[in-house]
Amino acid sequence: MRAQYKFMDIDKTVKSPLARFKPLISKVHKDWDYVRTRLAEGDKLVKGFFQILLYAPEKMAAAAERKVRDLYMANGWKIKKEVYLHSILACNASDANERGNV
Numbered sequence: 001m002r003a004q005y006k007f008m009d010i011d012k013t014v015k016s017p018l019a020r021f022k023p024l025i026s027k028v029h030k031d032w033d034y035v036r037t038r039l040a041e042g043d044k045l046v047k048g049f050f051q052i053l054l055y056a057p058e059k060m061a062a063a064a065e066r067k068v069r070d071l072y073m074a075n076g077w078k079i080k081k082e083v084y085l086h087s088i089l090a091c092n093a094s095d096a097n098e099r100g101n102v
């Protein structure tokens with residue numbers, strides 16, 4: 001149902017005079033039309049999550065992160081860096097160290 005509403009909203013935008021100011025709207029319109037067609041054929045729309053955890057020495061962390069990002073981008077994936085995970089892991093590591101678990 002949400003996909004239908006999303007498509008209708010984008011369809012309205014594509015047909016409006018404002019479409020000339022949004023050059024990518026026609027591609028987005030085609031994508032949502034494809035999604036709507038597939039849903040009508042019985043396919044399901046799901047939300048997914050993929051997490052990458054990278055361990056590297058501190059001096060090599062930036063280079064390692066760039067390599068991972070470049071690898072995924074070269075294969076057409078868009079990845080987003082989660083900045084809060086690093087501090088959570090740092091807290092857990094220091095807690096374990098204080099308890100003598102490391």
